[in-house]
Amino acid sequence: MNTSNQDRRVQFVLDAFDTLFNRRDYAAAERLWSPRYIQHSAHIAPGRDGLFDLVKGLPATLRYENHVGAARGDFVILHGRFSGHGLPAAWVVADIVRMEGDVLAEHWDVIQDEATREQSRSGLPMFGDRFPG
Template identity: 25%
Template sequence: MSPFTPGITRATALVAGAALVGVLVVAAPANASPTGAPASTATAVDRQDVGAEEVNACLIRTLFATTFTDPDSPFARAIAGQLVAPDAVTHGSGSASGPEGLLTQFAADRDRIPGAQAVIKHPASDGDLVAVHWQIAPDPSDERRGDAAVDLFRLRDGKIVEHWSLDQAIPTGTPASGNTNTMFSDLRRPSRPTAPPTEQQEEKNRLFAVSAYDTLFRDKDVSILDRAFDPAYLQHNSVAPNGTAALKQFFSSGVQFPAQQSVISLSDGDIVWTFSQAVGAKPDDPLLASDLFRVDGGLIREHWDVVSAG
């Protein structure tokens, strides 16, 4: 379970984050071997080490809180130098390695959306992976402006060693589906309070959601919608309405698209995250999309996504 606070901005976390850096970089425990890697390179990792997950989450929270607002400043460069390994891989064509790769991305985000703030909506920490679903927001009070993004980090020995990023413009106007919810909102309200899932249940949820995703988008077996999804599941993709009927119609419409599959995944709380590539893609090919699935009571109940524009 991660200690993120949704909606973090520099103003709310700068002081605490800066104070943490000196402690956490020294005290961060070593993680086990990489997790959630593409199938060709996947190895075992300890997904039950809650303490390591909390430290990793704090490091990423500190990174966003102290570097996004002014990524070219000496202060931001100093913090990034502490938190990002010199040879860290930033995936994407032409991306620089090390701290420069990440700071360059943040600078590009701010050039694209002047005055933007980083507003974290959904965070996750699982094994050696930390993911954030966030808004690149010109106005943090308005979820319908700016970009939606998902960034994924792999950490080792208290340093970021690998980084992926996806973003898309937030669609303007009324969604075609008529949904009034945003790309970030949380709509699921269980009929009765439930305890947070255990680490063991999180792992079961991860395997369940990844299997459902691959069955649908790799194998194109639409029957999984009747077995793994709530028929009225809540949809945050602005061009699709709630429920499974829209997906069934999409698959039966004859639209052709390349088969894709989850190549990296993690689970925190009741949300499972998948990161997909086309079937047969090389490990370092760009990610196509990130999907978030809320799993409750053995069914997928809610869905968010960020689809790469590239």
């Protein structure tokens, strides 16, 4: 896969995440997630409905920000932050998505509470170049 195809895949997944998590446009999101969507996350009920129902149950303050993304073949990995979900710490997440044509078909994630400056043994932030405010 050439770089421009990889970049397009990353941008497609970023746009899909923005559509669902930030804009909460469920009608548009249905066109971006496969009806046969496979969910591997231990935190989300099965299928596209499980994901959409989770988002619908979260506060309107939920936001997704991306730091980096990469693609290889049908797979896209995003390193991002979910904040405003009602818990004390934002989540820093590695999301891995398998694409099938022009829809998100399968998902895995690794989720970690974001560390403050005081909690960071490395002295470096987990997301971007700043610690959470």
